[in-house]
Amino acid sequence: MATRAVGQLIQRRSLLLAGASLFLKGNASAAGQPIVVVVAVSSATSDLGMSTLQRIFGGDQISGRDGQRVIPFNQAVQTAERSTFDRIVLGLSPDDIARYWINRRIRGQSGPPRTVPSVALMRRVVAQLKGAMGYLTADQLDGSVRAITIDGKRHTEPGYPLNLR
Amino acid sequence: MGGVTIERAWLEYALNDYATFRGGQWLTPYGIWNVDHGSPTLIGTHRPFTVGEALFPERQTGLELHGAYSLKATKLGYHLTLSNGRGPVDSYHDFDRNKAVGGRLFVETRAIPGTLTVGTSFYKGLYTDRAEINAVDSSSGEAVLSITRPITSQYHELSLAGDAKWEWQKLQVQSELIMNEVAYDVREQKPSLVGPFLTADFRRWGVYGLVAYQLPWLPVMPYVIVEYYNFSNRPEVPAAYGTYLGLNIRPIPRVTLKAQYTHGTFDGLGSLGFGRDSISFLELQAAWSF
Numbered sequence: 001m002a003t004r005a006v007g008q009l010i011q012r013r014s015l016l017l018a019g020a021s022l023f024l025k026g027n028a029s030a031a032g033q034p035i036v037v038v039v040a041v042s043s044a045t046s047d048l049g050m051s052t053l054q055r056i057f058g059g060d061q062i063s064g065r066d067g068q069r070v071i072p073f074n075q076a077v078q079t080a081e082r083s084t085f086d087r088i089v090l091g092l093s094p095d096d097i098a099r100y101w102i103n104r105r106i107r108g109q110s111g112p113p114r115t116v117p118s119v120a121l122m123r124r125v126v127a128q129l130k131g132a133m134g135y136l137t138a139d140q141l142d143g144s145v146r147a148i149t150i151d152g153k154r155h156t157e158p159g160y161p162l163n164l165r
Numbered sequence: 166m167g168g169v170t171i172e173r174a175w176l177e178y179a180l181n182d183y184a185t186f187r188g189g190q191w192l193t194p195y196g197i198w199n200v201d202h203g204s205p206t207l208i209g210t211h212r213p214f215t216v217g218e219a220l221f222p223e224r225q226t227g228l229e230l231h232g233a234y235s236l237k238a239t240k241l242g243y244h245l246t247l248s249n250g251r252g253p254v255d256s257y258h259d260f261d262r263n264k265a266v267g268g269r270l271f272v273e274t275r276a277i278p279g280t281l282t283v284g285t286s287f288y289k290g291l292y293t294d295r296a297e298i299n300a301v302d303s304s305s306g307e308a309v310l311s312i313t314r315p316i317t318s319q320y321h322e323l324s325l326a327g328d329a330k331w332e333w334q335k336l337q338v339q340s341e342l343i344m345n346e347v348a349y350d351v352r353e354q355k356p357s358l359v360g361p362f363l364t365a366d367f368r369r370w371g372v373y374g375l376v377a378y379q380l381p382w383l384p385v386m387p388y389v390i391v392e393y394y395n396f397s398n399r400p401e402v403p404a405a406y407g408t409y410l411g412l413n414i415r416p417i418p419r420v421t422l423k424a425q426y427t428h429g430t431f432d433g434l435g436s437l438g439f440g441r442d443s444i445s446f447l448e449l450q451a452a453w454s455f
Contacts, residue, residue, distance in 0.1 A: 061179055
């Protein structure tokens, strides 16, 4: 009986450790990688200033160099990518960002960018919808979308603004 | 008694990044407080007197053109308005053919620490009120109903405003200076009891300043507002000073709890003795946005 209890305890601890390991792995993946802003491969946009990026994801209407209205998409709420992006680009914590969008709605201003629930869907939407713009971590990039430079810097270069600070 | 007021109802069409047309009923784009407007967004429990006195119309019905141009960390924006102007039923009927015009110009920059917004606004319009007189004329032997709508009050008004807001980390500082001038139309007989406190043509203005700081470890924002308000340019009515001390607590983004102590005094008695007493009160408010 005592042996069974110890076995259950070990099993529970193992599960806890496995869960913690998964949690850490999920966060480390987002935390260790820079955020990249992505557009369709065929998009005319190749670079954005940080201030323009702030305006696009902060609710302003901005058109690209080809005159196409930029349609921003957010990652799901409470993902590490989303909170990292909001913190670096808009300078707002998750609570602050919620207040920011509520305040804008009360002022009669535009609402937040639409949210896509998964990275795979983000890549598909950005690849297929004209003018769409989203963000991923660098390790989530594949050939379906193209990363743009921010303030003239690639995500692999030192001084890239969307690196974790 | 209660009721629901439609504050905004409009449609808009974005021509490009720099110009958007809006038609319907909209909040007058002036200053800070009138645009923030809703209780969860506003810091204090009530508007400063300068804003609450509606020196600009709070909302108008008509057309608005607005847009902005951004250059790096600085945005230059504008609003131009054409509306029915102020009137007793201006949301659906204009009692004169004189449309009101207005506008706002603002600069918002992040080129300094924090975000600084500086703006200026104007409004020019004609207020008209009419009575409706129904009479039956039977002098010709046949009863004829005649309806006339004589003007009972009409004045030109000009409003000017300037505002500045600086947000840096958890600190917010803002101020608005607003002026409104009313001149009754010389073609109409000036009523004897018009405007604030027995005056005919008048000018009123006010200014307030607000400092608020969001505590870093709690969703609590203490704030202080000081205000000066000049009701009119007549000696009967003394100007007023207001001081507001408060706490703005936002436990979750959708809920705001506020407590505010207000103290008001007058600058002398005035010729009618109106400024004899000061006024103090405490307000508690809960606001929920959904």
